Amino acid sequence: MPVTPPLNSKLPQVGTTIFSTMSQLAAEHQAINLSQGFPDYDGPASLLERVDYHIRQGANQYAPMTGVPQLRKALQAKLLRCYDRKVDADTEITVTSGATEALFAAIACSVRPGDEVIIFDPAYDSYEPAINLNGGTAIRLPLLPPDFRINWDQVATALTPKTRMLILNSPHNPSGQILYPEDIQALQQLVANTQLLILADEVYEHMVFDQQRHLSLNLYPDLAARSFIVSSFGKTYHITGWKVGYCVAPATLTAELRKVHQYLTFSTATPLQRALADHLHAHPEEDQRLNLFYQQKRDFFNHLLAPGRFAFTPSAGTYFQLMDYSAISQEEDTQFIQSLITQAQVAAIPLSVFYQHPPEQLTWVRFCFAKHEKTLEAAASKLLQL
Ligand SMILES: Cc1ncc(COP(=O)(O)O)c(C=O)c1O
Structure with a gap:
């Protein structure tokens, strides 16, 4: 029987990244994937x-x-x-x-x-x-x-x-x-x-x-x-x-x-x-046109979600928007994301995974808005039901 020698991990704390896990979960539940940071459109x-x-x-x-x-x-x-x-x-x-x-x-x-x-x-x-x-x-x-x-x-x-x-x-x-x-x-x-x-x-x-x-x-x-x-x-x-x-x-x-x-x-x-x-x-x-391109996407997404129960301050940069869900749920963010994917069928990333010691009551999730307007509209219509 061939034997594989044990490998003493140099990175024992590291597992599969949350981005892969969320993308996989999103695929399993046919959720709209606003988790990992990538556009759903092509380059020029x-x-x-x-x-x-x-x-x-x-x-x-x-x-x-x-x-x-x-x-x-x-x-x-x-x-x-x-x-x-x-x-x-x-x-x-x-x-x-x-x-x-x-x-x-x-x-x-x-x-x-x-x-x-x-x-x-x-x-x-x-x-x-x-x-x-x-x-x-x-x-x-x-x-x-x-x-x-x-x-x-x-x-x-x-x-x-x-x-x-x-x-x-x-x-x-x-x-x-x-x-x-x-x-x-x-x-x-x-x-x-x-x-x-x-x-x-x-x-x-x-x-x-x-x-x-x-x-x-x-x-x-x-x-x-x-x-x-x-x-x-x-x-x-x-x-x-x-x-x-x-x-x-x-x-x-x-x-x-x-x-x-x-x-x-x-x-x-x-x-x-x-x-x-x-x-x-x-x-x-x-490259100078990108600021406006993404500002419009940010505003489009935020405008759609404004009547709902997420609270947010518009992002100053990146193609991510943090949203506070404390008016919707008191669950921990990882738990909230599970419900979001399985019930609302929208995937996002819980903020706590970016911290080593997350602050108490961290009720924020990260959405990626680098998506076609129709993707953002479909996601928003589900999120507004929460
Ligand atoms: C802050 C930050 N740094 C680096 C990277 C990695 O960039 P690249 O895909 O070019 O390796 C990313 C990608 O998400 C990022 O968000």
């Missing part, structure tokens, strides 16, 4: 056609480890256009297999056993496992409802000689909150004269609403000098399944990030990169 037809074109042209072998030069050049132009930041396309931009890979590589090249990394709860789920796999400890500071803003005094108190990195996510998944000028000032003061690194997860950079500006760390030379700034084409061009992202960082940081990236994936699908390069070149302003 001209972008999709360029993939086909490049595959037929034979762009089917390994891309350069750092990313195809045309795409890095296009990103260089984008950074100048959007944030007035001048970077060297050869030494400061790396194309990765999704933002997830960039986040992992940035953590892996920076964090050593014993290091502490500050993250904010509710947190995107990939940060802590990456920190732990590299021997670090995540110090999780709570962002509390209803506004989910960072308490900078608390951050200052949490700093120790072991603190290596701070992970920021703006616009923030799942709360939909963003960073404001006073947050940036507090951050600048906090990190000045320290050796702290910053990992800025800005995958929703083009989804900021109500005339607010996305305060990318690319805008602040003092912060950019110590930051890995990560974004994702998946979010911006409705192509989450392509898993193409990138990281912008000073040359010394990029050199270390690439040492990890080259053994993690080495490079990212060539025809996808070539198509994205063409698209950015041909339609450089398209």
Whole structure:
């Protein structure tokens, strides 16, 4: 009888992610899936056609480890256009297999056993496992409802000689909150004269609403000098399944990030990169239209739900909307979601799963509104019956 040796898990706390579980449950109950963050529409037809074109042209072998030069050049132009930041396309931009890979590589090249990394709860789920796999400890500071803003005094108190990195996510998944000028000032003061690194997860950079500006760390030379700034084409061009992202960082940081990236994936699908390069070149302003596109979806969804019993403050960014269900039920959020899926046939994500220690009476769920209007209408008509 063949025997499989036991494997002592390096991530004993980690199971299947809530996103897979919810999507599966949604499918079983034919529920409308507003849980996982992906659009139910496609990326621009001209972008999709360029993939086909490049595959037929034979762009089917390994891309350069750092990313195809045309795409890095296009990103260089984008950074100048959007944030007035001048970077060297050869030494400061790396194309990765999704933002997830960039986040992992940035953590892996920076964090050593014993290091502490500050993250904010509710947190995107990939940060802590990456920190732990590299021997670090995540110090999780709570962002509390209803506004989910960072308490900078608390951050200052949490700093120790072991603190290596701070992970920021703006616009923030799942709360939909963003960073404001006073947050940036507090951050600048906090990190000045320290050796702290910053990992800025800005995958929703083009989804900021109500005339607010996305305060990318690319805008602040003092912060950019110590930051890995990560974004994702998946979010911006409705192509989450392509898993193409990138990281912008000073040359010394990029050199270390690439040492990890080259053994993690080495490079990212060539025809996808070539198509994205063409698209950015041909339609450089398209990303600027995304703010309004998603603001309209947010408003459409919220307007439909306004007569119902969910309470909410419109998201400031991302394609997520948190809703408070305390007027409908006092169940725990995981329980409430089960009922939502099985009875109302709408899937969402319970907020508590993004916390290590959820605050008491957390009666919030996260809906993804990156959906066709008819999907949002169908979901809303079910949710209004609650
Ligand atoms: C905050 C945040 N960071 C990173 C990612 C991952 O992006 P990608 O799909 O490009 O790996 C996501 C995707 O949901 C996200 O919400």
